[in-house]
Amino acid sequence: MLGVSIPIGYPCLRPLILRDSYSRHALYVLLLTFLCYTLYHASRKPISVVKGVLHAAEFSGDNAGDKSVGWKPFDQENWSQLIGGLEYIYLLVYAVSMVTSGYVAERINLRHFLAFGMLLSGLTNIAFGFAYYCGIHNYLYFFCVQVLSGVTQASGWPAVVTLMGNWWGKTRRGFIMGLWNAHTSVGNILGSLVAGYFADSDWGAAFAVPGIMLIVGGLVVYCTLIDRPERLQLPGRFTRPPHLSLPNSKSTVESSCLPKRPSSDRLEELPCQSNTTTTTKQAIGLCDALRLPNVLAYSILLFFAKLVSYTFLYWLPNYLVVVEPGTVTAEQAAQLSVLFDLGGIVGGILAGWLSDPKESDSDTMTIWRRAFMCSVMLSLAAPLLIAYQALASAGSTTSLVLLFCCGLTVNGPYALITTAVSADLGTQHALQGRARALATITAIIDGTGSLGAALGPFLTGILVPFGWSAVFLMLLTSDLLALTTSLWIVCRSRRSTVKPSFLDARLKYTTLRP
Template sequence: LPLLLLSVLSPCRYRAFTFGLTFLLYTSFHLSRKPISIVKVTHTDTDVSYREFTVLHWQLPNLHTETDCSWKPFDKSNYKQLLGAMDYSFLCAYAVGMYLSGIIGERLPIRLYLTFGMLMSGLFTCLFGLGRIYNIHNLSFYIFVQVANGLVQTTGWPSVVTCIGNWFGKGRRGLIMGIWNSHTSVGNILGSLIAGYWVSSNWGLSFIVPGLVIAAMGVVCFLFLIEREYCSVTGCRKIGRDFLPICVINPWSPCQNWDTELLLPVQQVVVVKSELEPSAISFMGALRIPGVIEFSLCLLFAKLVSYTFLFWLPLYITKAAHLDAKKAGELSTLFDVGGIVGGILAGVISDKLGKRATTCAVMLLLAAPTVSQSLSLGLALCMLLVCGGLVNGPYALITTAVSADLGTHKSLKGNSRALSTVTAIIDGTGSVGAAIGPLLAGVLSSRGWNQVFYMLMAADFLALMLLLRLVTKELTSANVVKPRSGSTTVE
């Protein structure tokens, strides 16, 4: 079905179709991750101190009053630490699995690999919600579901970045991927709204509905995704008295090293395997690509900040503004709205300047003052927009355009089969920070929210420091003068 669709649509139209399809596919990934942060918080009986902002609005109507709201095994005074452990179990599994996912993804068809991951992710997301329906109170069950879901969700990012990188060249890559990467924020926003709709009535549906959505998108992926722009030739050949258009497609390699042994009538495809197909890069080979280590470690701290906001912002808004869980979830989307603008802005600026590291460094420097606790709610909401843009801008740029640039680095000598591995290394290292951030937030928040914001500011500065060598290299290379044919040029 994908090849039939490709034979009908022009390459330009199918490129646009792939852009939209991969956008929706990864939107569903983030849509399924967001409910846990929304369902964490709700108002409870203020007479019960440790339940002032307890977890998940998980009520047992026959055992509790309307104001005494709890759900075993989270009805403890250390509920923040328990919730932090749940976040950590998902993100730690995601970080570990990501390193393996990129290597596996280079060696399997992306369409099948991604479809499997989405179907399994839908299953485990629904299982979490079924815990409410079947009154499951075992902590091990929820930890197991989180770990399993974290592992299968690692199929998503390397696959979609590899696919979009194969279809779009380096021209305006920052802008294109900046717009495309807004799927992260769109998924967070939709996940917040969907989870918030059921959080006060039946929180199980806050997980089941997103789970069904990502599973359905997995079926769409299987039916329509093509992982790269295939080499094709169109022309006319006389069949009897008629001239019919013909098409030859090589699905193994991008428009090079292909043969045209057979020409058939329209809408028939000749599959010709390339004998010069490059081998997938090794893990250590990917690490040796210049810039991979620096950007990976930078993303570790940048993603620590972003995911701490992702998992704990609704709880903070609830605590600081005394709002209900639904309203807090809606307000938390301001951070993601700012992230959409920041990702696009980072892509445009980096394309214009041709300096990815410098763009990230400047945005991280500006982000540091915004990662702070504001006294006024109105000012805090405005800062959420600005902070979302400045924090998620570098995060978006590194995980998309930078990963694609490094995965097609000139040192690879044309080998395009490194993109998935490089993407997985960068995002996997970043996911280590995503696992540490929410866990530390759970511990530090018990001592006061100021401690959490100090941690976020420190992480932001560390991300900035790790880019200084690359920034220096970019700025100095712009002033290097090289002689050429008796003249000088500035590069």
């Protein structure tokens, strides 16, 4: 028997596709988590696309029967503050919930956690779209839906990153996770196209359709996902093939989540072992995780980098409409904004590939490589932001090329930090393999970044009445602060030497005490 932790659909999937190959199982987890977070991001995109439909150029006293003049209460002169408030509360709740989400994900079955989160996230998306069909114009309703959405959406990131860490080792981590992280941009593109298709005629469907897709994805996760290799016991423990994990010669241990390497590419049964080895790996506490080297510094870096990225995510379609007033529709603006996300895909892959460490690199050198790559991209982003704002025209070739390059340099560091860097820090030498930390560290870093993601769109809503030049000044300032932080990490990592962490003795005591 496969055991109670095996999902209901797995016995059918295994003989048809997965068989007894570890690499097939790992690849399936990669593809499934890619799909999951693609759907998460697609469900976040509609509000940025339909905001041009929710407000109107000419204000009307009663718009219940005429969708062309806006939608109460967003058909007022303070529409940007109202929509900005919805975006801000969502991202603020998301950031706070992220830390709790990572703490919980470290301690329960990830299959249940992720599937349940996707189901609830889909329902909140559908609830926002119901306002169109039910004629709801109460701002408090939209506010409450956004709060619930922030809580449920926070379930995704710690879960999918931990799943990748459970199944994939350190070999070419930056490149593999750079490719995998394309789900962010693919999701934004999918969400833009779906929401753009419905925006002008039926904006409720722009929210409902991505919500339904998210629910279906959650059902697939619940029925087929194996959250870690140790679940596959007949009755022994399955192990990792050598080509999926390349040990660091200067590191004494790999991730505590990752099994040891076998001598073949097939799932192998080892002799039955006691579960004490697994259970003694305690989930790390929040305070201990914050004290690990570079966790706080990278969290601050992501705060500023994500501020810029999410401002583009939420406000770019509206900006493109403003640049060419009367000539660019909401659907066309959504399609043009895809270029920023395409640039983000390329940037994430390049950042991961170029920063991948050598076999002989220590943890400190790996961190230095990652930070140096962030510094290069952030230094290029500053002049590109200035050029794009100065030469912006929705249809010009120069503007479109600059938009692609902005996506590459802005989203490259963001993608690198939330994937490869989080995995590096969650499996670093300071842990000595004696604690589970990947979900917690991922949640801390991305949660801090999400505070910046909340602040950016909120400030944009306040600054828009003063002109878009003020918005771009904010973006430039944030980019320079992110660059300063990354340069600090570069200098600190270059000077530092590997020293025993305060956590070593603490974890050793926790592990060995009776």
